[in-house]
Amino acid sequence: MLLCCREHRSSSAVSNQPVPRHADDLIQCGHCGNTITGEVKTKKIKKGPKDYRYYRCARYNKPGHPRIRLKEADLDEQVLAMFERVRIENDDVREWFARVLHARTRHDQKAKQDRLAELSRQVVMVRNQENQLLNLRLMDEIEEQTFARKGRELRDRLAQLNLQVDAATTAEPNTPRLRSKRLNFRKH
Numbered sequence: 001m002l003l004c005c006r007e008h009r010s011s012s013a014v015s016n017q018p019v020p021r022h023a024d025d026l027i028q029c030g031h032c033g034n035t036i037t038g039e040v041k042t043k044k045i046k047k048g049p050k051d052y053r054y055y056r057c058a059r060y061n062k063p064g065h066p067r068i069r070l071k072e073a074d075l076d077e078q079v080l081a082m083f084e085r086v087r088i089e090n091d092d093v094r095e096w097f098a099r100v101l102h103a104r105t106r107h108d109q110k111a112k113q114d115r116l117a118e119l120s121r122q123v124v125m126v127r128n129q130e131n132q133l134l135n136l137r138l139m140d141e142i143e144e145q146t147f148a149r150k151g152r153e154l155r156d157r158l159a160q161l162n163l164q165v166d167a168a169t170t171a172e173p174n175t176p177r178l179r180s181k182r183l184n185f186r187k188h
Ligand SMILES: [Zn+2]
Pocket: 029, 030, 031, 032, 033, 034, 057, 058, 059, 060, 065
């Protein structure tokens, strides 16, 4: 392989080398890692002089280095093949992401159900305490003031629990559709 993908540092970097933008700084030699440079050869054909663009490693002339020179069309082909490979990798990533998202959603829903179950258990408990309190008062085992104070405590607790139930119920539901849309892996 002559080419491999290198991290794209800056597409706007100005280069004096006659390398087209898509090759500049993006492509390196698969043999030695050096920059691929372009050169233009003018050949005379029937219609007149015609420019042919070639690409080769900057160390193309070093001893032992493969003397590979690519025509522009060949380079385009290699770049397209590279993009195709990246696309396939993205397909894998997308599938993996969907699986993770699915598992996460199930986990979140389970957590929400657990939370609601726990809250309703506490609501039932407070209601039972209210009944017990009322019975104690009816049996005259506690004083009016104690009954009123304890009754307020329990009502406050209940109101608090109801707020938590509301929050847990109306809490923004999991939105895997939105999230995966935002990620938007492009499929060609
Ligand atoms: Zn090289």
